[in-house]
Amino acid sequence: MKRRNFIKTVALGALASPALATQPQDDYKAQGTPHEPEFKIVNGKVFKTPNQDVVLSMCHGCTTKCGIRVRLDNGKIVRCAGNPYHPLANFHHQDYDTPLSVAYANLAQNQELRSTVCSRGASLSKMAESNIRILSPLKRVGKRGEGKWQKISFEQLIKEVVEGGNLFGEGHVDGLRAIFSDELIDKENPEYGSKRNQLLCYYLYDGRSDIVDRFMKKSFGTVNYYSHGGICGGGFRVGGKIAFGTKGFMHAKPDYENAKFNLFWGTAPSNGGNPFQRQAKMLSNARSDNDEYSYAVIDPSVTNAVKFASSKKGRWIPIKSGTDLALCMAIIRWIIENERYAKNYLEQPNLAQAKLSGEIHHSNATHLVIVQKDHPDYGKFARVDGEALVCSKSGKIQSHLINEPAKLFFDDKIDLNGEEVGVKSSMQLLKESAFEKSLKEYSKICGVSQKDIVWLGENFTKNGKKVNASVHGGMMSTQAAMSTYSIFILNTLLGTYGYKGGSIMAQGGIHNYLSGRYELASFEGAKKASGINLSRSGAYYENSSEFKRKVKAGLNPYPATQPWYPLSMPLINEALNSSAFGYPYKAKVFINYMTNVVYNQAGANSSVVNAIKDSKNLPLFIAIDAFMNETNAYSDYIVPDGVNLENWALPNDHWGILTKASTIRYPALKARQDRDKNGELICVEHFFIQVAKELGLAGFGKNGFKDKDGKIYPLNKKEQFYAASLANLAFDGNGVSDITKEDEKLAPIQNALNELKPYLKKDEIKKVAKVLSRGGRFDDMKFAYQDEVIAKPFSTATAASIYYEPLGSHKHSITGEFMSGTPKYMPQTFSDATPIEKIYPAKEWKYKLSTRKSNIQHYYTSIIEKLKAIHPHNYVRIAQDIGEKESIKTGDLVKVVTPNGEQTGVAFVTNGVVNGEISIEHGYGHDEFGARAHYIDGVKSLELSSSKDGINHNKLGLLDPTRNGKFTLGDFYVGTCARQALPAKIYKV
Secondary structure, eight states: OOHHHHHHHHHHHHHSOGGGGGSOOOOOTTTOOOOOOSEEEETTEEEEOTTEEEEEEEOOSSSSOOEEEEEEETTEEEEEEEOTTOTTSOSSOOOTTSOHHHHHHHTTTOGGGOOOOOHHHHTTHHHHHOTTOOOSOEEEOSSTTSOEEEEOOHHHHHHHHHHEESOSSSSOEEOHHHHOOOSBSOTTSGGGOBGGGGEEEEEOOSSOOHHHHIIIIIIIOOSOEEOGGGGTTHHHHHHHHHHHTOSSOOOOEEOGGGOSEEEEESOOTTTSSSSHHHHHHHHHHHHHHOTTOEEEEEESBOOTTSOGGGTTTEEEEEOOTTOHHHHHHHHHHHHHHTTOSOHHHHTOOSHHHHHHTTOSOOBSTTOEEEOOTTSTTTTSBOEETTEEEEEBTTSOEEETTOSSOBOSOOEEEEEETTEEEEEEEHHHHHHHHHTTSOHHHHHHHHOOOHHHHHHHHHHHHSSTTSEEEEEOGGGOSTTHHHHHHHHHHHHHHHTOBTBTTSEEOSOOOOOOOSSSSEEOSOOTTOOOOOSOOTTOBTSOGGGSHHHHHHHHTTOOOOSOSSOOBTTSOOOHHHHHHHHHHTSSOOOSEEEEESOOHHHHSTTGGGTHHHHHSOTTTSSEEEEEESSOOTTGGGOSEEEEOOOGGGSOBOOOOOTTOSSOEEEOBOOOSOOOSOBOTTSOBOSHHHHHHHHHHHHTOTTSEEEEEEETTOOEEEESSHHHHHHHHHHHHHHSTTOOOOOOHHHHHHOOOHHHHHHHGGGSOHHHHHHHHHHHHHTEEEOOGGGSEETTEESSOSOTTSOBOSSOHHHHTSBOTTTOOBOOSSOOOOOSBOTTSOBHHHHSOTTTSOEEEEEEOOSSOOGGGTTOHHHHHHSOSOOEEEEHHHHHHHTOOTTOEEEEEETTEEEEEEEEEETTBOTTEEEEESSOOOSSTTSSOOEETTEEOOOOGGGGSSOOGGGGOOBOGGGTTOSBOBOTTTOOBOOSSEEEEEEEO
């Protein structure tokens, strides 16, 4: 009997009887008294437990934001589980119009309908109940970072951050009003933009950033608005953008349920990745229920994705950290050498021809690239009248829009606009790049045997399109983007995008909540944010005044003062250090909403701290958070905020699911923070609304937004924005049906609905109520597939990249050398291409340090004692060969040293780490979150000593000596934070 069928049988036998819901409670103290059931089922009918409610909402235990089911007893959280309507909480989520009573009753029927959360989601109540929360507006009274504060009124906070002044007895500080100006920052460099760009904001997306977006991008109009991607998984996201030729930062997730082989690289279902718990579920079911399914996990350390019980289905391929690119180029070489690629797919030069040939997508494998170095368009596709050229099967050079396949491999000179020019096809360039080294050479670099390289190639290519190579944030080395590009090319070589069992590209997406009934995405008087951001991302150095001045003076324009990253998102790991360095300019006001770069950025303790602790570097620093984190400890002001179930929240995209899923959150708990003089709750939304009104910014106040008929509505309260957003969400497309009377009785939404009703039209109320009752809006599973194709496949507007023109046609801003448009092996390097091992030789720095994701702990959940009870601290996991060489045993105290840091922790010697390597789990070793006391109005705050437990591996991060030692190590191509493959030593203490 298969595992799932066995569990179904047991579940039906054990849970089908309604009598179980009325059995007397066990009072055996050794095990504790169990809670009353969520619901009682009598004669098939569902009844609420007295004084209890069940809320369907959004989790924020990590950035996946799953749908959760929260059980409340007289307003206090009793238990968190999964939302039965949500695709991230279920194997197969229940249909949206299924009545609540039926959906809840179904939870007891079988394993397939069981709805779950991970350990973080199950422990959310402790965040709200924490006694180390910040509840009042705070202003520093000592030096930055001293931990001395005074409580102030919200009104004083708003006045001081807007108007500035001699706020701390240290001299005048400009407030927000002073920099809300169209005057240029630097007339010698007009491309930097206006003084409005001297407002810098970091944010962590928790479903509440839409009002922050509105303020930053369109009302104030600054380009310096940064999410956490640069220190999280930004390198792999830019690699996805390169691989798929899109403007956005794409993923390629497995369709587990129908796949035959999956390759996990820099990600480990059941241990990390996004969506975390859904991947764990899907992998577990695939390996137990699908006899044809198998997978491999490529990682320096073994993870929960590969366990002994699954050894027949899953293999761990140990790899030296930072050598992913070498292994992938080896696999690509093997595939090309053995002609195991999808020839029919790759030969199609355009979408129309691809469809005629039975494909649903196409690549640029046949497109011809100018390779003649003295040509002005070197690295670009050869074009005539704007159309890329290919060589047809008959040998003619023609537009790629021909109605026939084209040659994959081409290397010759062609007549291009009357000139003989050397060109090669994209596939030819990829082949040459992969063939630069032999399998033996690649094997020596990465530590994976030639036999295993062949095994990976064979297994990946023997299952048609029912395969996927998946990658995530574990790829964050100095070659993160190029490594990711190469891994996604494995999918491109087989044409798996959009096929059942292949690669899920365009996730189901979300329903439109920013337009429709109400226009929230735009408004009259909006400022257009323009200029160069502090991280110099999304812009080419060659367009800068600096470059032009050097050229005019007859100088070599390379290197730039600091690297530019034209392909990247705004880089959170670059902005503060760049501001302190004064290049391209300095920020004057920094607002930090929930992010924690000092803790989460590798090497930040040696760089970012110096950038923010001196008020001369950064005149005004405002933090918004419910807790004191390592970054906010250096702020001038702290705005208190709510946590999870105290807040409203709106949808964000979920990767790896096939249907539209729009998760929302509404206040289910009473918020604890202070209120202003008018009784309004102090929180992130209220702060930005009041600052905007004080500055007279467009998009806030009496002229907030319009409805579809042009009527103007005010935006004075967050509820006005959320009411309009949820109405848009409810009416998008065909809209949702009205909530039923039966569902109204079971859904505890009345208080939240009452907050919105004054701002909703009569016909909107019952539809918004339906969305609240479900914790969002979710399309049914029947919309997932169309025969053998995923219903929402990869966008067909762009070709998958075998060659990426914007990369291959531009020079690196530091080296002045053209970059490679196809994946190309390169060792771990500093920003000027100097190999790290040249500065820190392996003879001295014998070991490599990498990091791993915890399946339990997130840096923001470290205050939850329940999680610490499961896993109190992290270990310094070291390979057995290191233990033998250094005479280290499990349990010994050891000191790990890198060129820029050292940390002491407890050793765990294991054969689950590749030889010569050290691996440390993320989420431990805090200096704040209660780890030290602060003084508020002279009173010592409570401490939480367990926050200190373990070590923070990011204190071992590297600085880049080729950048004045002021910046942390980053990706050579795209600048994202590099935290893997660091040179290290280890000593027994």
